[in-house]
Amino acid sequence: MKKSQETKGIPDKELELTDEKEPGEKSSINDNISSYFGEGYNSEELNVIFDYAPDAYFLYDLKGYFIDGNLMAEKLSGYKREELIGKNFLQLRLLSVGGIIKAAKHLFLNDRGKPTGPSVFTFNRKDGSKIDLEIRAHPVKIGGRRLVLGIARDITNRKKIEQEVITLNKSLEDKVKQRTDELNQALEKLRRDIKKRTKMEKALQESEARFRHIIDNASDMIYETDRRGNSTYFNPNASVIMKLSKEELLGKNYLSLIRKDYRKIALKFYTKQFRDKVPNTYFEFPVIRGDGSEIWLGQNVQPIIVDGKVRGFQAVARDITQQKLAEFALAESERRYRSIFEESRDVIYVTGPDGRFIEINESGLELFGYTREEIKKITARDLYHNPDDRFKFVHDLESNGFVRDYELKLKNKKGKAIDCLLSATIRPSADGKVLHYQGIIRDITQHKQSEEALLQTERRFRELLENLKMIAILLDLEGNIIFCNDYLLEKTGHRKSDILGKNWFDIFLPEEIRNNLRKMFLDNVLTGSIPSHFDNEIITKDGDNLLFSWNNTPLRDSSGKIFGAASIGSDMTDRINAEEQLRHAQRMEVIGNLAGGIAHDFNNALTPILALSQMHFSRLKDDDPLKNALNTINKSATRATQLTARLMAFGRKQVLEPHVININTTLLSVGDLLQRSIGDGISIKMKPSSGLWNIKADPIQVEQVLINLVINAKDALGDKGTVTILTENVTVSNKQIKAGLALAAGDYVLISVIDDGPGMTNEIREHIFEPFFTTKEKGHGTGLGLSVVYGIVKQHNGEITCHSVPGKGSTFEIYLPKIDEPVEELKHETIAEKDYHGNEVILLVEDDKEVREVLKLILKELGYLIVEASDSAEALKISRKYKDKINLLLTDLILPGLNGRELSEKLAKKRKDMKVLFISGYSDDVIAKHGIIDEGLFFLQKPFTASSLGKKIREVLED
DSSP states (O other): OOOSSSOOSOOOSOOOOOOOTTTTOOOOOHHHHHHHHHSSSHHHHHHHHHHTTEEEEEEEOOSEEEEEEOOHHHHHSOOOOHHHHTTTHHHOOSOOOHHHHHHHHHHHHTTOOOEEEEEEEEEEOOTTTTEEEEEEEEEETTEEEEEEEEEEEOOOHHHHHHHHOOOOOHHHHHHHOOGGHHHHHHHHHHHHHHHHHHHHHHHHHHHHHHHHHHHHHHHHHEEEEEESBEEEEEEEHHHHHHHHHHHHHHOOOOOHHHHHHHHHHHHHHHHHHHHHHOSSEEEEEEETTTTSSSSEEEEEEEEEETTTTTEEEEEEEEHHHHHHHHHHHHHHHHHHHHHHHHSSSSSEEEEEETOBBBEHHHHHHHHOOOOHHHHTTBBBBBBSSTTHHHHHHHHHHHHHEEEEEEEEEEEEETTTEEEEEEEEEEEOOOOSSSSEEEEEEEHHHHHHHHHHHHHHHHHOOOOOOOOOEEEEEEEETBBBBBOOHHHHHHHHHHOOOTTTBEEEHHHHHOOHHHHOOOOOOOHHTTTSSSSSSEEEEEEESSSSSSEEEEEEEEEEESSSSSSEEEOEEEEEEOOOOOOOHHHHHHHHHHHHHHHHHHHHHHHHHHHHHHHHHHHHHSSSOTTTTTTHHHHHHHHHHHHHHHHHHHHHHHTTOOOEEEEEEOOOHHHHHHHHHHHHOSSSSEEEEEEETOOOOOEEEOOHHHHHHHHHHHHHHEEEEEETTTEEEEEEEEEEEEEHHHHTTOSSHOOOHEEEEESOOOOOOOHTTTTSSSOOOOOHHHHHHHOHHHHHHHHHHTTTTTTTEEEEEEEEEEEEEEEBOOOOOOOHHHHHOOSSSOOOOOEEEEEEEOHHHHHHHHHHHHHHTTOOEEEEESSSHHHHHHHHHSSSSOEEEEEEEEOOOOOOHHHHHHTTTTTTTOEEEEEEETTSSSEEETTTTTTTOOOEEOOOOOHHHHHHHHHTTTT
16 A cells, blocks of 8 residues: 555544455455554554544545545534544534535635634534534545544533633733733734734625635525515525526515415415424425526525524525426325225235235225225134135245235125135245235126026026017028017927027028128128118018018127127017008098098088978979979989988988987898899898897998998999808907907908909909999999998998908998997887978077078077077177077087087076077087987987978977
């Protein structure tokens, strides 16, 4: 080992110590010092010298971090050597802010190889007491590393002595002042003091310059404030850190630089330091820089105390943004993982090797039913439904170091079994021993139950598909049948063994649509885009076509891959038929309403013609030439009346007089009439059923139905053929209703009229009940015969159907509801032939002026006193003004405002004895429901003759 200079002892500049030990062999500081002082000293001796030296020895690096120290260093600082090593002046707060600045200046010189001192520093000891030290610092190199050896001497006593000297000097100065003979000595001392002071000021200026250099070149922000916190000084780097010019910084209050939400915190912190005169504090806070960016500062602050009062603050602040970001990231990471831990729906736990719980989240407490205090008193083994399973679990875990999706049955506090799935790992120590087990537990009880429920659902679903009254099929990607239910077999007549595995399109689809639908299926099934709804026909084994509506969906396996398609088919054949029946009924309803409306208007128009022609015909002499003309008018009007009656019958607007009758009796009474209607070339066969049920119907209308149907058959047969009339009891079922029969389920009397004529096509059959529809030549027939039949049957709450095949004749079937009442005896009562004149008062209400004038003329002719009104409002007004008795209200049913019935009810409140006779072109359900007159009411259908009106009036008045 070489010495940097020949003279032993502490060098003036720098010790040059190098280590000549073997590479990899460490050397102590004492080894290096020993080599410096030569072989005359051994390491042990040097240790004794170093440790027991009267002065404190500190070895530290150029950043102020302690490397080593002797016993006196421990004694003076109050810190053990181990507490000093690795720490610097700032961390230990050994120095005041002023001392730190002074020490920084010395380190600056030491860094340039210059020794410093002796200098006096006030140390803050560990116990809070202060001590004055005189410190010399020497730059050294040890093991190639540049260090500083500081030698500190306790000068507390010396300072005390110096203070005493000063006190004595002051006393001496007082004596000098008192003694003029000592003036020269005092003046000389004064000169010396001035010289010394000058020297000290110069030294101070130099020290300040050095300090200013250190401060100006420091990487930290160093500044001072007054007692209110307004800045009085900033070092140059403060502008760099804060991105503000010196002018912008000076005078600013420190709070204005701090982020707004942190200002109250900072104010509270520094107010406490100000109030309690805390010598040194450290505080971290965010600031907003001049460019708007944000950084974090870590700041040491020391109050400037003068005469016991805080006059300001000195601060050293360092940019700790990166450190804070790392802290924030760590805190966020911990928060995030803690959040995952606490909020996880799965159980997350940590146990020791003994099974004691170290950590478990809320989900675990909830699943097992324990409180956090309770679960720490048990072991994991206590949660096993079968405790022996714990040993196998631990064995598998320790054998592999982990387990994944380990299925176990655990239990809660109440002993209820819980199906669980565990994944766990081992956390080993440095020596490979198990520190603890950590893992995740998932409650799969519901999943297991769902699996069982799914199996049951699949079983039930299969049973449902087998019993469903809809076709259910599963097809593979080629369209081959992999499943079908029994309903498909029932509808098509196939056997399951004949179709499973066969192609759906080849077996069941009509040839005209087969290829198109097959292509659509094959093009779209893999992408899952087959139409979800589709209607098409299928072929039965017998070759019949059935229309089905299909709901389709792709079939996917557990991975979501499509392996086929499922279809559910509803038989639309019956529904299509029912819809067609409904459309036909609606069309007939519309036509019926139109026909009824037309008939009403015709009846109003015919009423004056018939009444006046008859009235004037009776007045003329037999040889009067006008009599033939009036007779022609009357006959034409009568034919028109018959035509409107047929329209009324089709439109179900005629008034019925129903009675309980038996159809077999009606057939017997009209048999001869029917035969005369069709001539001798056509025979009629009657086949009445014995025990036939009764019905409630208008006998005249039923006869009209039979006559019209027989005449229709005669027109189809021509000159010869057979018409068969059958009667029987039938019960209509729901199946028949679904097939299109527009009736409620129940008991009916069925009348069938069958001919063996040429029959008709479907196109003709669809229109046969429409008014004015006829297949006859122009001028032959009105086209109203079957329309009248249709209207009468419907008005009796019945149904009529027609079955016909070209070349095989036609069958008309009439269903009329059964009634459980005895047959009524029909009484043919007539008013005796007499004069229909009278002298009573009649209130005539008719909105049609022409009809009203004719009626007034007829009534006056018959001798009645007439009070007339054009509507209900006028009739009410007349009734109020007319004080005499009104014997009869003769009113049209259909009036503006109140109808005829409403008018009669209102008038009856004041005129209780007044009789009422309603007249109308049709009832419009005002006084009749489905054409049946309400009991106790009188009605006369328009058009009518003068005599029929006179007769009806007398009938009402004499009732």
